[in-house]
Amino acid sequence: MDAGEPKFRRRKADRPDEIVAAALAVFAEKGFAAAKLDEIARRAGVSKGALYLYFETKEDLFRAVVGRAIAPNIVLLKAMAAAHPGPFPDLVRGVARQIVGLVETAPMGGVLKMVVGEARNFPELARVWHDELVAHALGAMAGAVAAAQARGEVRPGDPRTYALQMIAPLLVGVLWRETFTPVGAPPFDLPSLMTQHLDTLLGGMLTEEARR
Amino acid sequence: MDAGEPKFRRRKADRPDEIVAAALAVFAEKGFAAAKLDEIARRAGVSKGALYLYFETKEDLFRAVVGRAIAPNIVLLKAMAAAHPGPFPDLVRGVARQIVGLVETAPMGGVLKMVVGEARNFPELARVWHDELVAHALGAMAGAVAAAQARGEVRPGDPRTYALQMIAPLLVGVLWRETFTPVGAPPFDLPSLMTQHLDTLLGGMLTEEARR
Amino acid sequence: MDAGEPKFRRRKADRPDEIVAAALAVFAEKGFAAAKLDEIARRAGVSKGALYLYFETKEDLFRAVVGRAIAPNIVLLKAMAAAHPGPFPDLVRGVARQIVGLVETAPMGGVLKMVVGEARNFPELARVWHDELVAHALGAMAGAVAAAQARGEVRPGDPRTYALQMIAPLLVGVLWRETFTPVGAPPFDLPSLMTQHLDTLLGGMLTEEARR
Amino acid sequence: MDAGEPKFRRRKADRPDEIVAAALAVFAEKGFAAAKLDEIARRAGVSKGALYLYFETKEDLFRAVVGRAIAPNIVLLKAMAAAHPGPFPDLVRGVARQIVGLVETAPMGGVLKMVVGEARNFPELARVWHDELVAHALGAMAGAVAAAQARGEVRPGDPRTYALQMIAPLLVGVLWRETFTPVGAPPFDLPSLMTQHLDTLLGGMLTEEARR
DNA sequence: CATGAATGAGCCTTCATTCAT
DNA sequence: TATGAATGAAGGCTCATTCAT
Numbered sequence: 048m049d050a051g052e053p054k055f056r057r058r059k060a061d062r063p064d065e066i067v068a069a070a071l072a073v074f075a076e077k078g079f080a081a082a083k084l085d086e087i088a089r090r091a092g093v094s095k096g097a098l099y100l101y102f103e104t105k106e107d108l109f110r111a112v113v114g115r116a117i118a119p120n121i122v123l124l125k126a127m128a129a130a131h132p133g134p135f136p137d138l139v140r141g142v143a144r145q146i147v148g149l150v151e152t153a154p155m156g157g158v159l160k161m162v163v164g165e166a167r168n169f170p171e172l173a174r175v176w177h178d179e180l181v182a183h184a185l186g187a188m189a190g191a192v193a194a195a196q197a198r199g200e201v202r203p204g205d206p207r208t209y210a211l212q213m214i215a216p217l218l219v220g221v222l223w224r225e226t227f228t229p230v231g232a233p234p235f236d237l238p239s240l241m242t243q244h245l246d247t248l249l250g251g252m253l254t255e256e257a258r259r
Numbered sequence: 260m261d262a263g264e265p266k267f268r269r270r271k272a273d274r275p276d277e278i279v280a281a282a283l284a285v286f287a288e289k290g291f292a293a294a295k296l297d298e299i300a301r302r303a304g305v306s307k308g309a310l311y312l313y314f315e316t317k318e319d320l321f322r323a324v325v326g327r328a329i330a331p332n333i334v335l336l337k338a339m340a341a342a343h344p345g346p347f348p349d350l351v352r353g354v355a356r357q358i359v360g361l362v363e364t365a366p367m368g369g370v371l372k373m374v375v376g377e378a379r380n381f382p383e384l385a386r387v388w389h390d391e392l393v394a395h396a397l398g399a400m401a402g403a404v405a406a407a408q409a410r411g412e413v414r415p416g417d418p419r420t421y422a423l424q425m426i427a428p429l430l431v432g433v434l435w436r437e438t439f440t441p442v443g444a445p446p447f448d449l450p451s452l453m454t455q456h457l458d459t460l461l462g463g464m465l466t467e468e469a470r471r
Numbered sequence: 472m473d474a475g476e477p478k479f480r481r482r483k484a485d486r487p488d489e490i491v492a493a494a495l496a497v498f499a500e501k502g503f504a505a506a507k508l509d510e511i512a513r514r515a516g517v518s519k520g521a522l523y524l525y526f527e528t529k530e531d532l533f534r535a536v537v538g539r540a541i542a543p544n545i546v547l548l549k550a551m552a553a554a555h556p557g558p559f560p561d562l563v564r565g566v567a568r569q570i571v572g573l574v575e576t577a578p579m580g581g582v583l584k585m586v587v588g589e590a591r592n593f594p595e596l597a598r599v600w601h602d603e604l605v606a607h608a609l610g611a612m613a614g615a616v617a618a619a620q621a622r623g624e625v626r627p628g629d630p631r632t633y634a635l636q637m638i639a640p641l642l643v644g645v646l647w648r649e650t651f652t653p654v655g656a657p658p659f660d661l662p663s664l665m666t667q668h669l670d671t672l673l674g675g676m677l678t679e680e681a682r683r
Numbered sequence: 684m685d686a687g688e689p690k691f692r693r694r695k696a697d698r699p700d701e702i703v704a705a706a707l708a709v710f711a712e713k714g715f716a717a718a719k720l721d722e723i724a725r726r727a728g729v730s731k732g733a734l735y736l737y738f739e740t741k742e743d744l745f746r747a748v749v750g751r752a753i754a755p756n757i758v759l760l761k762a763m764a765a766a767h768p769g770p771f772p773d774l775v776r777g778v779a780r781q782i783v784g785l786v787e788t789a790p791m792g793g794v795l796k797m798v799v800g801e802a803r804n805f806p807e808l809a810r811v812w813h814d815e816l817v818a819h820a821l822g823a824m825a826g827a828v829a830a831a832q833a834r835g836e837v838r839p840g841d842p843r844t845y846a847l848q849m850i851a852p853l854l855v856g857v858l859w860r861e862t863f864t865p866v867g868a869p870p871f872d873l874p875s876l877m878t879q880h881l882d883t884l885l886g887g888m889l890t891e892e893a894r895r
Numbered sequence: 896c897a898t899g900a901a902t903g904a905g906c907c908t909t910c911a912t913t914c915a916t
Numbered sequence: 917t918a919t920g921a922a923t924g925a926a927g928g929c930t931c932a933t934t935c936a937t
Contacts, residue, residue: 062900076379077292077379077380078290078291078292078293078376078377079290079292079293080289080291080292080293081290081291081292081380083926083927083928084928085928093902094901094902094903095902095903095928095929096901096902096903096929096930097900097901097902098929099928099929099930100901104928104929105927105928105929160375160376162438163376163434163437164290164375164376165290166437166438167288167289167441168289168290168293170442171442173438173439173441173442174442174443177442181444182444202459205455207447208447208451208455208456209455209459211428211432211435211447211452212428212459214431215427215428215430215431215432216420216423216427216428218427219423219430220427222375225375225378226374226375226378226385227385227388227389227393229378230378230382230383230386230389231386231389232393232394233419235420235423240420240423240424243416243417243420243424244424246416246463247416247424247464248424248459248460248463250462250463250464251458251459251460251461251462251463251464252459252462252463295909295910295911296910296911296912297910305918305919306918306919306920307912307919307920308912308913308918308920308921309917309918309919311911311912312917312918316911316912317910317911486921500803501716501803501804502714502715502716502800502801503716503717504713504714504715504716505714505715505716505804507905507906507907508907508908509907517922517923518922518923518924519907519924520908520922520923520924520925521921521922521923522908523907523908523909524920524921524922528907529906584799584800586862587796587799587800587858587861587862588714588796588799589714590861590865590866591712591713591865592713592714592717594865594866595866597862597863597866598866601867605863605868626883628882629875629879631869632871632876632880633879633883635852635859635871635876636852636876636879636880636883636884639851639852639854639855639856640844640848640851642855643847643851643854644847644851647847649799649802650798650799650802650809651812651813653803653806653809654806654807654809654810655810655813656813657843659843659847663841664844664847664848667840667844667845668844670840670887671838671848671884671887671888672883672884673887674886674888675882675884675886675887676883676886698896719930719931720931720932721932730898730899731898731899731932731933732897732898732899732934732935733896733897735932735933735934736896736897741931741932897937898935898936899936899937900934900936901934901935902931902932902933902934902935903931903932903933903934904931904932904933905929905930905932906928906929907927907928907929907930908926908927908929909926909927909928910923910924910925910926911923911924911925911926912922912923912924912925913922913923914922914923915919915920915921915922916918916919916920916921
């Protein structure tokens with residue numbers, strides 16, 4: 048930018064993000080222990096030593112990667128908080144559209160694998176993910192369900208469980224894409240999957256009146 | 260030695276199974292790369308060298324672990340194949356009961372993590388799992404759905420997607436138990452979860468006539 | 472020993488000592504930081520990994536080396552404690568003979584360099600050396616001086632300082648041998664040095680009566 | 684720049700000396716290998732890169748440090764050369780006073796440690812120290828002893844050894860201060876130590892007539 | 896001259912694998 | 917078979933050195 052065109056030396060401020068992006072890719076693919084700093088450095092276009100200018104240790108880098116991967120998902124929380132107070136199905140479909148959009152753009156499969164796969168080795172990361180994102184999201188959706196129940200829109204049942212039911216097929220679809228599609232399994236089209244799922248599930252969740 | 264009580268000594272023939280069991284526990288907890296043969300040997304009650312009497316390499320052991328973990332799940336395929344040809348909901352609930360029973364007894368969470376987490380590092384294992392178990396199970400259930408649709412019991416929709424919808428919350432519940440419950444998150448009761456889910460989902464899947 | 476002659480595989484029990492001996496040589500020559508585990512392993516006739524069967528870290532090995540080097544010097548303390556209660560000069564010369572003997576056999580120069588050179592980096596080692604050996608030795612000799620003063624054998628003066636005066640030339644002679652002799656400086660013959668020094672020093676320390 | 688107060692800015696010409704001073708402190712404390720250029724640069728108040736404007740390598744800087752540390756000691760040689768040709772004890776005490784003065788002002792402990800501790804890794808430095816300083820000083824003192832012997836002031840004995848005997852306690856006292864005092868050992872007061880030592884030693888060195 | 900981000904060779908440490916017993 | 921001491925290749929991390937600015 049300065050002095051006309053991008054110099055072949057990248058600007059320092061971008062380095063950490065570039066490293067985190069490269070690290071995310073490698074950690075997601077290999078897992079923490081199997082990921083090699085050599086490969087992360089190579090993919091980030093820097094030397095191995097440069098990693099240590101920005102992160103203390105490999106674990107530190109991993110923490111940064113997993114921690115920062117929360118941010119893009121936070122938008123969902125805000126979207127849900129700002130969701131119009133209309134009929135329950137509209138809310139659900141609106142949120143679902145956002146999530147599907149996120150899944151299509153962000154490397155959610157890899158992040159999921161990282162969080163789930165390393166939860167035992169990095170419990171504090173699982174805790175952060177739960178406390179700062181998952182619990183909020185699940186709680187918000189459960190709250191919406193409970194409100195809909197109070198309005199007579201949704202049948203009785205545990206709201207938190209309803210929330211899990213709604214999102215689960217998408218998560219499994221993402222893991223499927225990550226796990227079985229690369230070895231030749233037929234993929235699931237996630238938007239279609241989600242559409243059919245919500246049609247079906249809402250069909251069973253809504254009361255007679257709400258369904259009409 | 261110990262000329263007294265030789266009967267209680269485990270027979271040598273059990274060694275491989277004991278090793279695989281110990282390895283399953285460690286691999287499930289740590290992942291492939293972070294698992295140490297020292298720990299596997301210790302948990303199996305044998306020396307490190309003994310592992311190599313039964314398995315060529317660490318990868319070999321891992322393959323054996325993941326491969327053998329298919330077997331307990333195969334019963335599901337047989338159960339589905341032998342399922343009575345009655346009404347669709349009965350079939351679904353019967354199968355679900357079996358799966359939930361399996362989930363309660365077998366370390367399915369750990370196995371899931373292994374298969375998903377190492378799919379990129381061991382693609383042939385993902386392939387085996389898909390080809391020998393997952394595809395069959397999903398296909399069988401999709402076939403049942405299609406048959407029910409043909410009989411007018413189930414509404415239109417992609418049968419394979421329906422199958423995924425049915426199982427997904429249970430899988431996510433298992434991963435939840437593995438990931439977030441250890442760090443203080445409230446657990447999901449899997450049988451209740453499955454009951455509520457099938458009630459809801461079938462409510463949306465079944466046609467008017469079938470639902471009556 | 473077993474089965475006739477020494478098998479080409481050395482017996483395990485000796486390994487730690489062999490490693491410590493090799494490490495002493497390398498640490499004494501290079502200092503802690505410049506010493507390479509590769510070289511220590513090579514000189515000990517084992518692989519680099521074998522070091523870690525007996526010592527946790529390089530620092531641990533260093534601590535073991537410096538710690539064990541105290542032992543051979545402890546004999547001096549015992550010799551001094553058991554010293555005959557005769558005239559002061561006899562005591563001094565007897566102890567000196569022991570020390571000179573030690574200096575000729577043990578690698579005292581290297582050990583001295585290690586303790587002094589790494590005192591700032593490993594203060595706990597300096598403390599151990601002082602508390603377990605040096606303070607005792609200096610104190611014992613100072614005690615003997617004080618007793619001799621009480622008996623009227625030695626002139627007034629600080630006993631601890633007298634003790635230092637007695638030993639200092641030998642220590643400097645050892646360091647000289649370590650430092651300047653290898654680059655062509657004329658050596659000092661330590662026994663002669665010590666003889667002349669004690670003759671001179673006692674000449675100045677003893678009272679008229681004692682000197683007679 | 685800083686058009687306001689340029690006068691207080693250190694002149695560039697001082698940089699090398701400032702760097703050498705900082706390096707001396709760090710090398711003396713840590714030893715060559717454990718010393719980090721980062722710390723030297725920080726203590727010198729310059730950037731790491733700036734070190735390379737004045738010194739080719741870390742070894743070069745070390746050589747400069749050790750080499751320049753000779754200079755302050757050279758004054759001793761001159762003092763001894765210019766020493767009045769009076770009685771031997773006066774000469775000795777005069778020189779001792781100079782040395783004690785030097786020890787109190789210059790970081791002689793650290794320098795000693797550097798020279799002794801790195802003699803094996805940098806033999807040429809040990810050689811320079813010996814050839815340019817130590818040999819001269821020891822030789823000068825030995826010469827004075829020999830002259831005094833010729834005058835009948837000093838008893839028979841190896842003059843070079845006598846010289847070593849005279850200086851050794853001070854050197855050991857310096858090393859003691861460097862090594863054991865920081866870990867709680869009682870210190871030696873070097874001037875008192877030297878006074879008592881010379882009183883004692885001269886008492887044994889001088890002939891009857893000279894002592895009178 | 897001066898800076899400090901970047902490099903990469905080198906070292907400590909780990910751990911799968913081997914092998915003498 | 918079984919052991920566990922020993923190996924050595926591999927990888928995380930450090931730090932002297934370089935170089936674009």
